[in-house]
Amino acid sequence: MASWLQKLIVQLALARSDDALLKASGGEARTVRGMTLDPRFQFLEFQARKRGVNWAEMTPAILRQQTDAGSAIFGGSAVGGVRVEKVYITGRSHSVPCRLYLPQIRDNSAAMLVYYHFGGGVIGSLETCHRFCSMIAKEAGAPVLSVDYRLAPEHRFPAGLDDATAAYLWAVDNAARYGAPVGKAAVGGDSMGGNFAAVIAQQQRGSAPRAHPPVLQLLIYPGLDFVSDTASMHDFADAWPLTSQTIEFFLRHYLPDDFDPAEPRLSPGRTEDLTKLPTALVYTAGFDMLLDQGEAYADRLEQAGVRVVRHRFESLPHGFVAFPAASPTAEQAIRRIARETAAALKGAA
Template sequence: MPLDPHLKEVLLQFAAAPQPNGLEEMRAAVIEGAARSPKRDVTIAGTRDLTIPGPASELPARLYTPVGEGPHSLTVFFHGGGFVAYSIETHDHVCRELCAGANTAVLSVEYRLAPEHRFPAPVDDAYAALVWAAAHGEELGADTSRLAVAGDSAGASLCIACTQRARDEGGPAVRAQLLIYPAADFVNVDRYPSRRENGQGYFLTEERMTFFGQMYLADPAHAAHPHVSPLHAAQLHDLPPALVLTAEFDPLRDEGIAYAEALRQAGVRAEHQPGPGMIHGFANMTALSPAAAELMDRAAGWLKAELSEGKESAGSNLSASTVAD
């Protein structure tokens, strides 16, 4: 379908704005832009800032608590930003919307960024946060037997790595993974038509993705690591049920679709939710685009159902049933 008219206006504004010169200007620009961006009106019980232990340093985090009597389920959230930018502040409203829409406590975690901290540092931080959260449900006021991970873009990639590590290292039982336009293949980038079709003019560009990869990976051989490119993982079985959201005008569209299919082929219950007319980043644009808001509301509804008290925990040894596109 055509580009969402509301997001077309956003792209025109992006094109007219001065382009950041270098990484530090990019980081400052995205924080400033997030602060100016309009937000949807959602109601939650409150937030609490805290720090949690990481493998190298304390990690800033923010806990979002939904309205109503707890303990609620818990979703650990990782923000996107190409592994080099953004923060818990830039994704504050994404977490508020998930908290309200899915009736889940959300723990948003700020991991170390590249190039100061390259792979595997962000993965190590994310997994340490997941393990800590699973062990501190009482402190968080959450029922960690109903545990999920969620994230967008680079954050979705960290979610994928966390589910692999939890399976392989005897870690927490994760009931669901919400993956919003994940990057899933840093190796065979020419395989995906969406990389060519949407590599220019739709916010996330091919040039910027190349830059992010160079910043994140100190060794080019790391591109094929399963925690970086899960489409190259030898084993995708026994992972939590997944919802993969993609955007029609996103360079990452096709690899997100491919990852959902790879999970299904491995016997994991996985669903792909396409985003007609959407661009990369639509999760942060729900106040600007009713269609983006509807997609995120549907995703929150899926997460709520997966974390409901009456639903059997998935963890490992998942059902081989699948949900078609």
């Protein structure tokens, strides 16, 4: 974990002016496709490139430790007015640990949200979205369930998705216990978490047997197509923190042998029929390999008659939900998403 001294050093470095940060990051603003990266994230990207990653020696355990250290430095301050409880949900063969965010001021019209963190199915934790889930709970006056699903390679696909589904169905059954509308819940997540949310929305849509359709799907820079070869996969292949090498590392550890990555349970963006899906909030990041697939999915949802609220945060990189303290722009972005998600949760019930 990061020490208080490391945190202070990073905070002081990022507190410099935009000009000073650009000077320390190669001297020129990083602009791609007419979009300019936030200077604080450009500085972090520049530092990451200087250090480099030895992927031949990288392990999931090391990458998890680095992610946890990043959460400690960049996770932001606590949100008041929200109580947190640990809950355990019975899965097929084990209990799924979760964190339940309960606002002190409730709005009984707002639906419960089930949220899944980022990490390629291999890394990430409840800490990476802690501030964000707290903000949504407070803003909406609704319970938010953050799911600590199983990770690969210890538990390869579809173990994490199974946990995500179990947590969603538990929320549907238990929403009323926590002051939310009976028998309803929403799904959401960032990156791989957005993948889970999209898959569950598809699998639970009204035409499925014994379905419990979500009232809303929140998709933040979602991973939707694991065989994608769009322009953004190349334009931002070296962008921090998600690079082409990182994606290769995730897939190598996440997928079972001989599994087809184009299968819709893994790549929901390849599902042909997108009708009868719940309202979607789709947020993309400008400096992100997954930019094009997220925006293409939003386009296809709209074409299928699904209501879509969307926005591209052009100056931000993939993963910004986990870095609210890195830049005021990231904090503003997650505040906006929390406000719009809260409004949708109130309207969805």
